[in-house]
Amino acid sequence: MQDIGIVVPQCASFDSPLTLKSGAVLDAYQLVYETYGELNEAKSNAVLICHALSGNHHVAGFHSEDPKSAGWWNNMVGPGKPIDTGVFFVIGVNNLGGCHGSTGPASIDPKTGRPYGASFPVLTVDDWVESQARLADRLGIGAFAAVVGGSLGGMQALQWAISHPQRVRHVLAIASAPNLTVQNIAFNDVARQAILTDPDFHGGNFYAHGVIPKRGLRLARMLGHITYLSDDSMAKKFGRGLKKGSYNYGYDVEFEIESYLRYQGDKFAAQFDANTYLLMTKALDYFDPAHAHEGDLARAFAGAASEFLVISFTSDWRFSPARSREIVKALLDNELKVSHTEITSSYGHDSFLMVDEHYHAVVRAYMRNVAKGAA
Amino acid sequence: MNERGAAVRHDYETIAKWIAPGTKVLDLGCGDGSLLAYLSRNRAIRGYGVEIDDENILACIKNSVNVIQSDLESGLSVFESDSFDYVILSQTLQAMKNTESIIREMLRVGREGIVTFPNFGYWQNRVQILQGHMPVSSNLPYEWYDSPNIRLCTTRDFENFCAEHGVNILQRIVMNNGKVASFLPNLFGTLAVFRFTKGG
Numbered sequence: 404m405q406d407i408g409i410v411v412p413q414c415a416s417f418d419s420p421l422t423l424k425s426g427a428v429l430d431a432y433q434l435v436y437e438t439y440g441e442l443n444e445a446k447s448n449a450v451l452i453c454h455a456l457s458g459n460h461h462v463a464g465f466h467s468e469d470p471k472s473a474g475w476w477n478n479m480v481g482p483g484k485p486i487d488t489g490v491f492f493v494i495g496v497n498n499l500g501g502c503h504g505s506t507g508p509a510s511i512d513p514k515t516g517r518p519y520g521a522s523f524p525v526l527t528v529d530d531w532v533e534s535q536a537r538l539a540d541r542l543g544i545g546a547f548a549a550v551v552g553g554s555l556g557g558m559q560a561l562q563w564a565i566s567h568p569q570r571v572r573h574v575l576a577i578a579s580a581p582n583l584t585v586q587n588i589a590f591n592d593v594a595r596q597a598i599l600t601d602p603d604f605h606g607g608n609f610y611a612h613g614v615i616p617k618r619g620l621r622l623a624r625m626l627g628h629i630t631y632l633s634d635d636s637m638a639k640k641f642g643r644g645l646k647k648g649s650y651n652y653g654y655d656v657e658f659e660i661e662s663y664l665r666y667q668g669d670k671f672a673a674q675f676d677a678n679t680y681l682l683m684t685k686a687l688d689y690f691d692p693a694h695a696h697e698g699d700l701a702r703a704f705a706g707a708a709s710e711f712l713v714i715s716f717t718s719d720w721r722f723s724p725a726r727s728r729e730i731v732k733a734l735l736d737n738e739l740k741v742s743h744t745e746i747t748s749s750y751g752h753d754s755f756l757m758v759d760e761h762y763h764a765v766v767r768a769y770m771r772n773v774a775k776g777a778a
Numbered sequence: 779m780n781e782r783g784a785a786v787r788h789d790y791e792t793i794a795k796w797i798a799p800g801t802k803v804l805d806l807g808c809g810d811g812s813l814l815a816y817l818s819r820n821r822a823i824r825g826y827g828v829e830i831d832d833e834n835i836l837a838c839i840k841n842s843v844n845v846i847q848s849d850l851e852s853g854l855s856v857f858e859s860d861s862f863d864y865v866i867l868s869q870t871l872q873a874m875k876n877t878e879s880i881i882r883e884m885l886r887v888g889r890e891g892i893v894t895f896p897n898f899g900y901w902q903n904r905v906q907i908l909q910g911h912m913p914v915s916s917n918l919p920y921e922w923y924d925s926p927n928i929r930l931c932t933t934r935d936f937e938n939f940c941a942e943h944g945v946n947i948l949q950r951i952v953m954n955n956g957k958v959a960s961f962l963p964n965l966f967g968t969l970a971v972f973r974f975t976k977g978g
Contacts, residue, residue, distance in 0.1 A: 712839075731846060732856045738802070738824065744835045744847045761832050768839040 405482050407464030410474075412437050412504060415541050421499075421534060424689075427524035431513065434538050435504030436460045436496040439480065440488035442542070447777045449544045450491045451535060452476065453552030453559035456627070456683045457675060459503035462495030463488070478758045485767035490774045491548065499534045500526045500682045508678030509610060519678075521607030526682055528555075528690045532562045536570065548777040549573040549770070553755035554722060555683065558690045561730065565692055568708040573773045575766070577714045578755040580726035581700050581733065582691035587721060590630055591684040594623035598677045607678055616677045621668035623680060628667050633718040633751035693733075700729060701736035710740040712769045714762065716754035717747050742769070788956040789868060789894045790816050792971050796892060796949065797821045801863035804888060806850055806880070807870035809834050811843030818843075826862075828854070851876050854883045862888040871895045872927040881945060885976045890948070894971045897952060899932030899964040917968045933963060933970045944977035 418431045437460050442449060452462045454475070463480035466472040480486045480493055497505040500523065508523035539547065550571045552560040557579025563571045583591070598604055601619030605612050629637075637660060644659040656662045692703035711734050715727035724745045734741040746762045748754040754762075790813055797803060799821050805814050808827025811834075817823045827845040829835055838845035846856060851874065865888030867880065872895045874880055884891040896917040903913035912922040920927065931939070933952055940947050952959045952967030959967035 728856055735826070735846075735856060735861070736858055740844050741826075742835075742839055742843075742845045744832075744839075744845075747832070761836070764836055765839055768836055772839070772842050 406473075406477065407439050407481050407488060409468075410437050410439065410461075410464035410466065412460060414504065415538055417534075417537055417541075421530070421537075423524055423530045424527040425525050429499070429506070429524065432499060432506035432534070433504075434496055434499065434506075434534060435501075436494055436538060437462065437464070437474075438495075438542075439463055439493045440491050442492040442544070443777075446544055447546070447548060448491050448774070449539070449542070449547050450486060450493045450773075451539070451547050451550045451563075452480065452486075452493060452495045453531075453535070453550065453556035454495070454498065455552070455554035455556045456680075456687070457671070458556065459501060460495040460497040460505075461503070462493070476756065478756075479763070479766065485763045486551065486770055487767075487774075491770070491777075494538075494542070496535060496538060498526075498531050498683075500679060500686075502676035502679040507676065508607070508682065509676050518608075518610040520610055521678070523678060523682070525685050527686055528558050528562045529566060531559055531686070532566050535559070535563075536567055539570070546570045546572060549575060549773050551575040551577070552579070553577040554579060554752065555687055555690075557722075558687075562690075562692065564707040564709040564711070565703060568706050571709050572776060573712070573769075574709045575712045575714070575769065576727075576730060578716055578719055578722045578727075578752055579713075579730070580722045581693060581729050583687055584726070588688050590626065590721075591688055594626050595681055595684055597622035597626070598681060601677075604677065607681075609677070615672070617672045620672040620675060620677045620680060621665075624671040624675075625664045625668040628664060630721050631752040633720065633749055635718060635749045636751055639749070700733035704733050704737050704739065707734070707737065707739055711742070712765075713741060713743040714755070714765065715743070715745050716750070716752075717745060718749050719752045719754060721752040788953050789969055789971050792951055792953065793817075793866060793868070793892055793894070794820050796973050797823060797864055799823075802861070804828070804857065804862045804865045806854075806865065806867045806884070807873075808838065808843070808845060810837035811841040811845060813866065813868060814838075814843045815841045850874060850880055853879065854887050857887045859886050860889065864888055864890050864892055866892045868892070868894045869896070872929050872931070874929060877929055877939075878943065881939075881943065885945070885974075890973060890975050891945075892971070892973050893936075894969060895931065895936070896927075897933050897964065897967050897970045898930040899934065900954075900968050901965050904965075915968075933967065936970065936972060940972075940974060945974050946977040947972055947974045949973040 412435050414435050416433045421429045458475050461474045463474040463477045482489045497503045500507045508519050512519045550560040550563045557576035560574045560576050564574045598619035601616035603614040604616040641659040693700040696702035713727050715724035731743045750757050803823045803825045805827045814825035828848050830849050835847050865884040871893050906913040951971045952963035953969045954967050
């Protein structure tokens, strides 16, 4: 297996207004994306990778010689990898509202000449799918061979099957859910409150004040991070290990886990936009295709025509296997083609980003079948 | 859990004859998906399998067979009632703990059930027991201490079970080496294949 090597992001600008689910309208916007592999003549081998809360368009390859510049799913996407860029034309796109180059809260609002900040509209998973569909139009892709995503990315993949049934042949929904549990919404709200109550937040217009709500964003990330791991994996990685070997009877970092979480929080707060974090968590909260059908998920998929691979992980308590089974049931009720596998893994929700031999073998085998249909 | 090989097993052809073309089939304990692949080639069925084993799940996906990873012992709650024409339990019944509930679930989900199992009443098994030990043969390749087969039964046992549980047997074929054993099947047959429905 090799890596793709250095990749360069591209940018597509759109000037036809996009009406959002909320009723708000984005007059113009840009999407930053990366592509790997070659689009075949029939344009039938395109695969869209949808990212999760903190992800972006940089799915695979590197931005520089620095190995730390690897894409967030470099173990899954590349030449000879489970999603093989020697076979597929793979697209990673930074979602609208993101903070890695696509139009988002930190972008300049052409109407005011200042960053959107608090005035940037709230986006939904449906809105992302519409903006991604416009990017597909721009690239000349009528239908994707597959749309793939984990977590919030899996929700986008599912929404593709609902919104554009003729434009997606296969959906891979990994560590995903048909909506958030109440417990998940609660976690998201605590994260949002951490940001919203940071004095440096300035109602979302912190750009003008030359500050960022670091403390809030840091807390939000620390909380989120705990929920992406499992009790077991944290115990295995950190145990009750002490930084200095003995109790200090104070509030400085003592346990290894404290040190790890603070480091992760600081790192994240230095590079992620607080408004984007708020927006992403709201998109998660709102996603609920059954909502428009009196809670009947099967009816939400009534128009779907794709084939599905649903993957869940045993230790994932934020997007548990039971939630994936709800998706599977709704698909079965519509007599859609679906396979579901529950991967034994101890890494919690983050499992979908990890290398696991069986997990990768399943995706590889499924994608080979996708390739047969795309040839 | 079951003994599915790559070669087409004798019960496949028998089962295929009972499956109307273009129907919807659920295969419980589907192994590598070869029966569903066979039925899909020969009967144009729409098939789904249920499997618990990771390697078999991977094999099903390689065979382009729809497969749901799930433990049959915990039921078939992901499937709606009356959503299949046929529910097959092939060479798995003898390895299941919850025999009564799986037969009940098969008839809830499907219009008809089909089960196949090794006939413990086969004369060679009886001889081995008379010789004082548990039978080991090509149909029952395990020693008593490592066998997954915890509920071995004879064709007569299964018929009695059906009678007691309101299960209506539509058809029974007992095979030996790929041929139908019609003379004293409980004695001369190695593999029992039953087709049944809900009792009136």
